Amino acid sequence: MDKPFAITLNIGSSLANHTGSWRNERPVYVNRLPPCNDACPAGEDVQGWLYEGEAGNYEQAWRNLVRDNPLPAIMGRICYHPCQTACNRAEVDEAVGINSVERFLGDEAIKQGWQFKLTAAPTGKRILIIGSGPSGLSAAYQLAMKGHDVTIRESAAAPGGMMRYGIPAYRLPREVLDAEIARIVNLGVKIECNSKVESAEATFAEGFDAVFLAIGAHLGKRAFIPAGDTARILDAVSVLHMTADGQPPLLGRRVVVYGGGNTALDAARTARRLGAYEAIVVYRRTQEKMPAHEVELREALDEGIVMRWLSTVSRVDEGKVTIEKMALDDSGFPQPTGEFEDLDADSVILALGQEVDLSVIEGMSEIKVEDGVIDVDGFLMTGRKGLFAGGDAVPGERTATNAIGHGKHAARAIDSWLQGENFVHAERPALAAFDRLNTWYYSDAPKTVRPKLDAARRASNFAEVVQGLDAETAVFEARRCLSCGNCFGCDNCFGVCPDNAVIKLENGKYEINLDYCKGCGICANECPCGAIDMEVERS
């Protein structure tokens, strides 16, 4: 062979040298559970729909979102967003404004007229849902999407449950509520209003294959309070319901609300809007112990609502309420002090919580009732086969979001039950904890945009008067997402490998070339979102 002097071997590439054999550990791409998804009671794939939002694919983002929650424009306004409380970005600067992006997507869907796409063939199964609150609507949507024939019976004149008759319109405009309900009706769900179901058992005789009880908790709790004959005492749920019906009760100029939950604050804020110049909320514990959400308290205080902490109402007379001061004992419980004070009040609104009206299951002895709520199993089925229940009527947190989650789970359980199976919960991946992130790679929104984003983020907390995000700011906000535990295509692993052992595929995904990967772990260390695990090689 004609090789140069002293050269005896053909020149070859180092590609012949498979350095993968040096490896003790191998990188593996993983999908972890982002804390936001983990915390969402409706089970939304928050990170997943934000990912589409980041690219400005708003319709796809909305479609991903509504797989789990058919009411994003509503929830983008009233949800207490536990997702944001859990958001990892809070440890970098401030949580992603998930709720404001959700609201933007929901509003955009209404504006653009996006509809659900029904692809399932009719199953011929008939399902009755009792109650058209968030849990009933969520279940109806999920069941209809699976091809079932769904009917909702609602005792009130219009659908929506507490979203219509509890939550005041200044927090949730009725056009938004109507638009999202109409979209579910467009799927073929029949809603029969003014149709109170007297007996759940009797509905089975009508030929329904399964029934979902979504009756909420509408009876205002009573407390014995000594009162003069002419004292004006109302309950918060009725006040809000009447106001929603356009027939607000007469409350007078000075109103005292008794209770510490969201309902109390909504009642006080509603009273202000109905003309009361003074609305005082009397609560027997401290601010820290208050069940109402912090944002709502802030908004109420902003509107001039006055809080009287550590106080109970001990007597009501015409034009006057007597309150007793309380003091916390060693175990943190409020104890009476014997110290009294009179407040001027034209009316007193009791907001001491709601109870479930259980008359609909009267006589059904196989159903267990505990602490006033209906007992269900892990599939949300009651003791009566085929009768499922969810939302405020069963144990759990009483929020619309939780009700939507119940509706989804009940729908899945019902669907499986109709096929004679038990619904199998998908295994939850490990959490994408903050300490797995490499935050170096995340940068801040420039200072110029931040105030605008902050304002918009706050706005979504209720005040309908203020604008939400627009198409431009929504994309900014979405891009603040760190994509915890799920690859977002940053190319870091592809770039930082000293051995070119990461392959970038056409579909935007990546693969490790194990022929050359030496297992150094740089890719995993430099992945911003913790989407790569190093696994020990088994030889």
Next chain:
Amino acid sequence: MSTPLKFYQVGSFAVGNRLVDEESLSEQSRPGRTNSLTSGHRACQGCGEALGARYALDAAMAATDGKIVAVNATGCLEVFSTPYPETSWRLPWLHSLFGNASAVATGVAAALRAQGKEDIRVIAQGGDGGTVDIGFGPLSGMFERNDDVLYICYDNEAYMNTGVQRSGATPPAARTNTTHAVGANPGASFTQGKNLPVIAMAHGIPYVATATVADLHDLEAKVKKAMTFRGARYLHILVPCPLGWGSRSEETIQLARMAAESGLFPVFEAEYGEVTVVKKIRRLVKVVDYLKPQKRFAHLFGANGRPDLLEAIQGIADRNIAKYQLTDENTQEVARG
């Protein structure tokens, strides 16, 4: 010198991003990048030098339409890439001796000029030993003659290829195999070191810059900028070496980042002897956070440690910060970078 991308999710710090427009992508994020130093090389796991060389040469290839000749000094980069008859290089590449890379490169550039092929550009490269010590004379000559060569020094702060001996670029108090800590003696003596970027600037050559493997966009921009000049240019890249530093292989980039973010390794550019751009520290870290993960500094910590020397090293960082004005109003102080 970061690219002007404004990202809220990922700034200009990550290698790429699916949302970035085509022109703003780093070379390393392109599936079609040259891979000047391809797979199968024998560098240790997590070698910063292998990474730095690919970053720099791929950027140079992109900047010149693939018209690059590289001349290599002896050292890890040469040894791990070309065990006869295999090569990892995917560009024309020459190796002669440990100390003469700049002289050979000067010759290659002259030969190309003589053939009228001045579109073909020449890069000389070597380790810190080959650059600041044994190759220093020829390099200074290359600067002084302003030969049309970009010299890249991959600084891993010791003679790694022959088993970690001290070089003129080894940091004070670091343990090497020729500077073991004995009793209260610290390892490498506490001297001022040999600051080659500053020496290169003193030659008044068109372009001098420093970079690390922790900021890819910055590094690529500097290589590309270097290719816009004719004449002698010098690029000094900090490339952590897990073997010689006694660090974990996955921490290579993180350590380079902390070297810069502590102020110990100032990242800047200079033209014709004057500093023009300084990369500001984003998250200021203490030098102890940078030194602690490296076994070569282990003797400075613990019960029989040398807090006085740690203090003195912090002093070097502080002087750099003051001299190069490495911090500004956007700098955050953090416990660990």
